[in-house]
Amino acid sequence: QLSSSFYSSTCPNVSSIVRSVVQQALQSDPRIGASLTRLHFHDCFVNGCDASVLLDQGGNITLSEKGAVPNNNSARGFDVVDKIKSAVENSCPGVVSCADILALAAEASVSLGGGPSWNVVLGRRDGVIANQSGANNSIPTPFESLANITAKFAAVGLNITDLVALSSAHTFGRAQCRFFNQRLFNWSGTGSPDPTLSPSYVASLQQRCPQNGSSGTTLNNLDPSSPDTFDNNYFSNLINNRGLLQTDQELFSSNNTVTISLVNSFAGNQTAFFEAFVQSMINMANISPLTAPQGQIRSNCRKLN
Ligand code: HEM
Numbered sequence: 001q002l003s004s005s006f007y008s009s010t011c012p013n014v015s016s017i018v019r020s021v022v023q024q025a026l027q028s029d030p031r032i033g034a035s036l037t038r039l040h041f042h043d044c045f046v047n048g049c050d051a052s053v054l055l056d057q058g059g060n061i062t063l064s065e066k067g068a069v070p071n072n073n074s075a076r077g078f079d080v081v082d083k084i085k086s087a088v089e090n091s092c093p094g095v096v097s098c099a100d101i102l103a104l105a106a107e108a109s110v111s112l113g114g115g116p117s118w119n120v121v122l123g124r125r126d127g128v129i130a131n132q133s134g135a136n137n138s139i140p141t142p143f144e145s146l147a148n149i150t151a152k153f154a155a156v157g158l159n160i161t162d163l164v165a166l167s168s169a170h171t172f173g174r175a176q177c178r179f180f181n182q183r184l185f186n187w188s189g190t191g192s193p194d195p196t197l198s199p200s201y202v203a204s205l206q207q208r209c210p211q212n213g214s215s216g217t218t219l220n221n222l223d224p225s226s227p228d229t230f231d232n233n234y235f236s237n238l239i240n241n242r243g244l245l246q247t248d249q250e251l252f253s254s255n256n257t258v259t260i261s262l263v264n265s266f267a268g269n270q271t272a273f274f275e276a277f278v279q280s281m282i283n284m285a286n287i288s289p290l291t292a293p294q295g296q297i298r299s300n301c302r303k304l305n
């Protein structure tokens with residue numbers, strides 16, 4: 001029921017409007033494309049792609065997804081989503097959903113970052129509930145096993161190829177020390193760093209994230225080799241023991257022949273990687289969309305109508 005021509009008569013320029021606001025935001029914040037891409041992921045994994053992640057707490061929203069562990073003091077870009085929404089409302093009032101804006105913003109972010117472009121199918125409507133416990137339970141954490149992460153992807157209909165392809169979104173953006181510092185000094189009680197981290201990389205991360213240091217909010221590039229570019233360096237990093245999160249490195253360093261061979265093939269073939277990434281983004285963007293007469297077109301992405 002979603003279609004790439006959904007707004008062709010009601011808002012024919014919606015893609016270029018979204019793209020130009022993202023492009024403008026990138027001028028002052030080179031990280032914003034990564035942050036917007038992550039919002040789409042955190043939206044789609046909880047109640048499907050229905051913009052539930054954007055709802056502020058208050059009124060009928062008693063427990064927001066913004067307050068869930070994976071998002072609190074971590075998810076960002078909500079102000080830019082508001083800017084996109086205003087620009088879209090200016091041209092086409094009342095027709096484009098916030099859920100579609102997140103899908104379009106993710107595509108714009110990836111392509112403006114140097115990655116592939118694709119046609120985004122549209123027509124999602126915005127949900128009327130937030131699901132904080134769903135966000136806590138369904139969004140993968142960076143501390144779990146490959147088997148657990150695979151199960152969380154399977155729970156929303158995504159397979160192991162989708163997992164490997166989509167994890168490459170960590171080719172751009174940042175992560176706070178608190179999401180990987182368990183690997184740096186005393187990995188699983190061994191008194192040593194995670195052996196699947198390269199010694200030179202661990203040394204530089206230990207400097208940035210000292211053991212008895214601050215609150216763990218210091219930011220680090222997820223892809224140390226090309227921090228703001230959407231490329232397949234993510235996979236060569238894994239081969240070189242330079243995956244930042246435990247769950248990144250597990251794709252190559254667990255005994256899973258499927259993920260290892262996908263990492264090797266994506267590292268060696270940018271075209272194959274881009275094709276797989278696009279297909280998996282389309283798969284993710286199709287998780288349980290709401291279509292008319294369900295849901296609504298929010299006039300403010302943060303609030304129910
Ligand atoms: C496979 C399981 C995944 C885990 C465990 C995971 C975990 C994380 C964590 C812990 C961060 C750092 C957050 C912070 O420091 O505040 C992060 C950042 C990010 N994640 Fe993931 N993630 C996963 C999959 C994905 C997927 C599927 C996408 C998108 C398709 C994605 C896109 C991003 C991006 C772009 C960033 C950087 C955001 C920014 O700089 O604002 N991640 N992820």
Ligand SMILES: [Ca+2]
Pocket residue numbers: 171172223225226227228229230231233234
């Ligand atoms: Ca990169």
